[in-house]
Amino acid sequence: MPTRLITPSQLSLFSISPVIGAWWQELEAHKLFDGSKPAVSELDHQLFADGLRHEQVLLNKLEKEGRRIARLPGKQSDADYAATREAIAEGVEFIHQATICNEEMRGSPGD
Structure with a gap:
């Protein structure tokens, strides 16, 4: 199968x-x-751009506070799956663009 x-x-x-x-x-x-x-509307484009900008503000704030963040590409590749597992094993507090995979599903925790 x-x-x-x-x-x-x-x-x-x-x-x-x-x-x-x-x-x-x-x-x-x-x-x-x-x-x-x-077609993707102008509102959709604006919401997407605002979401990305918001992520960066939060990540920068956490880094200034001395928090440990793994910034990953989030491409759902074998390398990204391995990097996510490694960040978890290291006890990183926040994983930006984490990607996970098993035999049935793959994705990002925020999807």
């Missing part, structure tokens, strides 16, 4: 729209999607 990894983002998309979300994900995974998704 083939291994299938499901991300939290996929589960979230499926919960919003089981039919549309699941089909978009499947078609894209198999390079068969030739339609178009709804």
Whole structure:
């Protein structure tokens, strides 16, 4: 039986729209999607940018307080999974862009 990894983002998309979300994900995974998704709005872009800016403010504040932070790329690669496990083993207080994986799922704790 083939291994299938499901991300939290996929589960979230499926919960919003089981039919549309699941089909978009499947078609894209198999390079068969030739339609178009709804355009990303200016509000979506602004919320994303504000979220990134907010993360940096918090991380900088924690570092100034002397807290230990592992800043990882968050690309869900084997190297990122290993770096997350290493940061946990070292007892790092905060892991920015942690990525985890097991035989069934992969993702980021904040997904």
